[in-house]
Amino acid sequence: MKFKYLNELLLMILKDQITTIFVQIDDFCKEFDAQIKQMKLGVLGGHKKRRSRASLMSDSEMITIMIGFHLGAHKTFKHYYQQVVCVYWRDLFPKSLSYNRFIELQQKCFVVFALFLKEKGLGKxxxxxxxxxxxxxxxxxxxxxxxxxxxxxxxxxxxxxxxxxxxxxxxxxxxxxxxxxxxxxxxxxxxxxxxxxxxxxxxxxxxxxxxxxxxxxxxxxxxxxxxxxxxxxxxxxxxxxxxxxxxxxxxxxxxxxxxxxxxxxxxxxxxxxxxxxxxxxxxxxxxxxxxxxxFPKKPSLNLKKVKDGQLFLNFA
CATH class of the missing domain: 3.30.420.10 (Ribonuclease H-like superfamily/Ribonuclease H)
Structure with missing residues (x-):
């Protein structure tokens, strides 16, 4: 009982963090899609229209789910997706796909995922x-x-x-x-x-x-x-x-x-x-x-210099 209660508490804490992450990724995906549409107007203006059927889950939702797996303590993605995303987080992802279909479609998010990591994730x-x-x-x-x-x-x-x-x-x-x-x-x-x-x-x-x-x-x-x-x-x-x-x-x-x-x-x-x-x-x-x-807290060094130029280091 204690383990089950602790597991549910951790999932609730991670749920709040997932919501914050989704907002950032969704804003970036919308900006990315707007730029792609502008480029297509100039490049594909004289070509035939192609069918572009939207998936039930957006790219921002799929990317958020993949990030959530690496933030949690689950060892296999299948158990995480079927037991957490489709059960505990059903209100966050109401149009969740089957596990096999999600694995097939996650590859299409590679470009926007890599750009998000480069533009928003990396430091200076x-x-x-x-x-x-x-x-x-x-x-x-x-x-x-x-x-x-x-x-x-x-x-x-x-x-x-x-x-x-x-x-x-x-x-x-x-x-x-x-x-x-x-x-x-x-x-x-x-x-x-x-x-x-x-x-x-x-x-x-x-x-x-x-x-x-x-x-x-x-x-x-x-x-x-x-x-x-x-x-x-x-x-x-x-x-x-x-x-x-x-x-x-x-x-x-x-x-x-x-x-x-x-x-x-x-x-x-x-x-x-x-x-x-x-x-x-x-x-x-x-x-x-x-x-x-x-990560809210990363391994870092506290660098402080005093007037005589000496350097003091402390692990944060």
Whole structure:
């Protein structure tokens, strides 16, 4: 009885948050649809009209449901949709589709979902940024040869935790715990690859802190030319360099982005091995990242400077 009462209480709290999220997404979807209609008038003016049948559920409703799954504590989307959305939240989504039909139609929200995350979800660079990558396993190592969903897309890679089969999710955040950019690569991609580093740091400036996996003279020179100063720890066989005490302290606080990776995996379920579609795999990543952006409290650093220039850091 206590567990059932606690579960219902959590669903009521999440219901209020879902309503707030839906308002923001619905306003963005309406603005997006208005711009698309203006573009179609000019492009398709001389072509034949095509039938555009509207779905019972709008894009904003479907996106809200996907975000709600990653905000809750449910392990499977099927149980969440059938037991929570169609039962507890029936008043919020009166025209809910069947589970199979929802899975089929959620892919059509990819463009507006990605744009919403980019325009409304991501934070702004403050001059202090952290960068790291995390593994996304698509199956267990014993099932690599039998895996078919991501055959030809996923690759074997090696991290500090050992070998895996899947992808890498590269993230950049500020000291407030807000995501600044993200990039998805194959599992065997080097973290120092200049192609994805260039795209991830396009909007960044100031100081960038990373682990030893990003240690590269060519990468440091490339970022320095773009106005970004890269800080990493040195290997044991390398000579020490002079560094300000402020930068040394911030480099030790690089665990901030590792905490974000932990929340994305353990709370938002950005990684699991039950994928049956590549498109829905991408929707799962978008839902996880967007859900994290709606967290009321994120792991962050309280930076305070006194008059003598010393820096004090506290975890919030």
């Amino acid at each position: 660079c403050t001059g202090i940024s952290f960068m790291d990558s995390t593994t996304l396993k698509v199956c267990r190592n014993q099932r690599i040869h039998n895996h078919k969903v991501f055959k030809g897309l996923a690759e074997r890679g090696k991290s500090s935790m050992g070998w895996f089969y899947g992808f890498k999710l590269h993230l950049a955040c500020n000291e407030k715990g807000e995501l600044l950019s993200f990039y998805l690569t194959k599992g065997n991609m080097d973290d120092r690859n200049p192609k994805h580093i260039k795209k991830m740091t396009k909007q960044l400036f100031g100081k960038l802190f990373a682990d030893k996996g990003y240690l590269s003279k060519a990468l440091w020179e490339m970022l320095f030319a773009d106005g970004i100063q890269l800080f990493t720890k040195l290997r044991k066989n390398m000579k020490n360099h002079i560094m300000n005490m402020e930068d040394k302290i911030l480099l030790r606080k690089r665990a901030l982005i590792e905490t974000i990776n932990d929340e994305l995996k353990n709370h938002c379920q950005v990684e699991h091995t039950r994928h049956r579609s590549v498109n829905n795999f991408m929707m799962n990543i978008l839902g996880s990242l967007t859900a994290y952006c709606f």
